[in-house]
Amino acid sequence: MLRELLSPKRESSRGALDGERPANFNILVGKLSEVLVKAIDKPLGYAINWGRLWSLWPVHLETACCSLEFGAASGPRYDVERFGIIEAFGSLRQCDLMVIQGTVTRKMAPRVRMIYDQMPEPKYVIAMGACAITGGLYFDSYNVLPGIDGVIPVDVYVPGCPPRPETLIQGCILLQEKIKRTRFR
């Protein structure tokens, strides 16, 4: 699915269907702009996407008890800073990764959405723990959301209750794979 979306075939077909700019508008200008886009945008896109892979700064948002294992993951034994993930930024304006650490209650959900909205683009979301994925243990609780998909889009699911730090690191590696394959905006 992802690969189909991103394949060059689709790009060329979309260019033909675009119609905004007639193909014979001005050969020189049209070609030059295309050349500029090709020449600058593509390598820069690669470079910046590569930068994003290795510089995921998680926002300091704790929604429930999985924050414990998140803390352990940034501790010396697992040390996610090896992967460029530093859990030391106070403000959400400097962050680009949101790890939902556990249960999202009905009281927390609007805040989570607001924090997500206020983060600068691009931003990625990891759902950590069974509660964040489906509600987990609290599937029949009156105050817990059944997963956070309805609130914010999720990139990677990390199961466990709470997940081991290793699993979280594995999720981060999966997220890096995903960023690699997505389009640079």
Place this chain on the structure above:
Amino acid sequence: MGSVSGMLRALASGSKHLAVKRFTLRYPEQKLKFVGDGYQFDPKEGVGIAGYRGRHILYHDKCTGCQLCSIACEGIAEAISMVKVDKQYKQNKKGIMPQIDYGKCVFCGLCVDACPFYALFMTDDYELAAYTKEHLIYTPDQLAVKPKYQGTYEIKIDELGAYHDE
């Protein structure tokens, strides 16, 4: 002066740790060693056998489709549902086996405690992250696979401090 000496001692203590061995387990290359083959349960004794509680393993030749694991999970996380399997086993007349949704499972191991036929155990596998929720649902066939996980590293303690080593 007391404060100055306190400051100096703090600095000395911090600098001293520049010589202590790093504690980090370099995870993707190094993996932890656990006790045993994962958590198991002996229904005759009524006592579990110590081990890590990771992903389940299902022995198809022992599972009778009795649904006890599913019932045990009902009040906990509703992670286990019984699904039809293609193959027929003589001990499993109904042809149903547990399918586990790891998006819901909390790895408490009470389903293992509930299984009276030594069919459902847990393993050391914890690398379960996925891109979609569907990938987190493990069918009986996936559950039967023994994980290829092999960890060898554990904590060593000596005069250089605690660190991870084989």
Place this chain on the structure above:
Amino acid sequence: MLLFGVVASVPALIVAKMIAPRRRFFNPVKFMPMECGQVPSGEGRTRFMMQYYSYVLMFVVFDVMTIFLYAWGVSLFGLPRAVTLPIIIFLAILGAALAYAMYLSARRDIW
């Protein structure tokens, strides 16, 4: 050098502004002042009680005085020794004022 600072920093901002991703639609929530996930309440810039105000006053006085000392310090080697005495007196006055201010500050809680 200052000009070079401009040359080095402004393009970075402009380039970042140019290539940074933007969403098509305008999301007003994003541009709200950040307040820990809450909708901000009240003004961001309020009248704020100026605590440690006396330190500010002291600073205004002392900052000028200390710079005067530099003129003395630079030329000290060339000056006759007798000239140092007034400076010592000047420093003593400064020190006394400071000590009095610190004494007052110890007696007041809100300083």
Place this chain on the structure above:
Amino acid sequence: MGLEIDRERIPGFDVEGKDADGMDKGILTLSVGPQHPGSGHFRLIVKVDGDIIVEALPDPGYVHRGEEKMCEYRNYIQNIPHLERPMIADSCGILYPYVLAVEEICNIPVPERAKYIRVIMAELNRCIFELYWLGIYGIFLGHSTMFMWPMADRELLIDLAEMASGARVTHAYFVPGGVRNDVPDAFPEKAKRHLLYFRNRLKEYKDIFYDNPLFQARTVGVGILRREDAINLGATGPVLRASGVEHDIRKVEPYDVYDELDFKVITMNEGDSFARAYVPWLEMYESVEIALQALERMPSGPVRTKLGPNPKGAVGEVFKRVEAARGELAYYLVSDGNPKPYRVKLSVPSFREIPVMAHLLKGAKLADMPSIYWSMNYWPVEADR
């Protein structure tokens, strides 16, 4: 029903700070949380006048998951996994009184070895929690090294707990009638090795943290809780003991085998943030001592009483309390004779610290907020349940 709520006064989205009264005085309403590096999953509405906090209103409930209601739908065994979730840093501590209560109401005997294993696990968990707490205390005061060292040493004990129970933090290890599985054969030796090393490591914290004059400048004399206030506000655990009250459930009302073990109750008389940070550090030595003693005396034998699938409780009620890492943790359990409890009430230490926190923050400086807030041994998930 009388449930009309004055919506204007709900501590919620947009009510505070808008009153013209507060604006004129230059009072700034800060929302500390839920996304705040100094709050966790909790919100403090702090009104500051310059640098002084004039009022601090705790606003918990961001992790309220309805544990008590969920208990009524599950039987006694199924309640175990979710009842330890409110406090996974100390999951044995929060499960302990529940297991004791169920044992009393269902009349289940416990083997002797299981009692010792429980004590060892409870003490390990106490240390695990205190270390995590200490680490966060360090990072709250801007001391990143003090976050990392306790985190590293905590992993030594987590390794032990994982060896015995099979999970890093959510052990689900205690069950009515004992523990779920016997500890592995290698456990006692490894436990001794790790505990002795850990006890040596504890000394390191003194130089860099407790004796550091900058740390003392931030905590000594800050947020002094007087003895009478501590008692009357219902403070518990290290907070209470730091105010000079010698009250420890392990001594006052010994459960399992605590009356056979030799340990001291740590108290300090200052009642400030420093004392509240120092008492847990001293208690960790005692915990290591208790665990070592229990390892020595642990008899062999069975570890679990075999039960039917659905134990039924007798009609009646029990109130069981233990000393968890944060203080007195009690369960009030009402049974109507069914396999499911009629009502389970958790009285958690964190919830009891909320009024203490509000009391201490009033009149403190804004910079003292982290040191007071986190010295309360407060864990929002547990308080919200």
Place this chain on the structure above:
Amino acid sequence: MSTVSEFTFSNFVKSVLWLLFWILIIVSLIALPIIFIVLFYVPPPVINGVEINPYLLLTMLTNPQVGAPLIRPTLESLFFRIAVFPGFTFAALFATVLIFAERKTLAKMQLRVGPYHAGREAFWWANSLGGFLQLIADLLKLLGKEIIVPSGADKPIFWAAPAVLVIAAAGLIALIPVAPGWVIADIDVSLLAVFALLGFFPLTVLLASYASNSKYPFIGGLRALYQLISYEIPLILAVLPIVILASTLSLTGIVEAQYSYWFILLVPIGAFVFFVTALAELERIPFDLPEAESEIVAGWLTEYSGMAYGLIQLANYIKMYALSALFTTLFLGGWIGPEFLPSIEVFNVQVLSSGEVSSIFWFTIKTFGVALFMIIVRGTNPRVKIDVLLRVGWSKLIALSFINVFIAVALLYLGVVGVGH
């Protein structure tokens, strides 16, 4: 915008080749004509009496020896000094190394690894760098990050503040002598200029925080102001004995006055006070009150995102370099040290003399040592409170500085040291 099909190394190489191809075409079609037009109207620069014309440049491509005598004059030209060596590039590089050193040293102190894996999927040699690519990744990420300006902010000030901070930091490094003669702006009162520039930062912080129109930055800005109040006077007083002993306000002169004794041996108290106040000036732990996370989120940085944040951090670390260098200059004898390194020669033409190379080496080593000590202090201490800082600054540090001044005067009058010594 183009799309990226898959991130593989071959794709990357392909795109780079593609880029080179089109650059060639653009160069030949547009750039070359423009160059010729420019050359027609603008006279070529003259270095050391030699006219740098295209012919010479082309000759240098085949016969580099021709360029050798031109290297030294190039190094001495003002543009090179501002842009490259004692100037911006050197400072930015030094700042980068400092960020890396800080992260790695703190990690080692905290028993962990620190940044390590960055870039290992694309470059096989990435791990051997021990994570240095991490900084490039951070930079690229920040470059491609959205910059949010909160509604109600004063946009010009909000945008200008990061640039102003970088500019002021750049101004600082212009005044610091790296080796004999190697200084961009060698003015007589450079010490006073340093103080003037240092006073610039908290004011910018205050403006930026006020422009953000948010509560936490507001408090952070006020804290920056209080912090300025508490450390500024001890900072100025701590340097006064140096001025007394060296009888000059020029940094070069101060270094030259230390050929017999480093001033840290004569006025250790001043060095201590200066170090503490430099930490406060840098807003580093234990004095990072304006950015105290656990109290006021990120202080005055709260609303800054993307490259604006990146520039502020860059300015901070350039400032850290500048203040370490200032400490070296004032107390550790600047570039002074034994000459032991060989001179650098290109085609038998001496580019840098042995003394210059050694001077630069000693200066760099000392500055790095001071910065490393700052990092260790950061790793071992918690943050202080603003009232403690004010009280300590006004009672203890000022008293120490006065004692210091008297020591210097006494040393001078006792004839122990002095300019003529």
Place this chain on the structure above:
Amino acid sequence: MSQQGQGQASTDQLTVEKEIVDRVIARFGDKVKLAYVKPRRIRFNVSKDIILEFARYARDELGFDHPISVAGVDYPKNKLIDVVYHIGSCTNDKFRSSVLVFAVQLDRDDPVMPTLIPIYRGVEYHERETFEMLGVIFDGHPRLERLLLPEDWADIPPLRKDFHTKGREE
């Protein structure tokens, strides 16, 4: 009722508990009802008219000085809500291992009782929680408002027995 059939504790070791019971009965007589005496646990059922008096007596005379828990229990069959206070003691060495339990039985349709904040300041948040979870109104409480539930909660209090979570209606 739940607390019947539990008063028959073994009578030999319960001297401390007996002493508390005797002193309370001597002071209040018939106004309080002894529900049970178990080792270290004594429960009285107190009517809401004398609850303040009772609590003050327990604090000042008996030394039960800090609240451990305030729990509400809903009994729809009896149309009652029990508000159960568990009070412990730190200062009285004799009683410190005991927990004094006293319950107020309120009408389920109109659960109003006076607040105990004047006597035990620590019950403030416990009582707010009980108000929120069971709808018990505490007269004189300064901040009787939402505590744990979301601001827009519009259902009946969740710990009442006629509140059922989704999928669990029985």
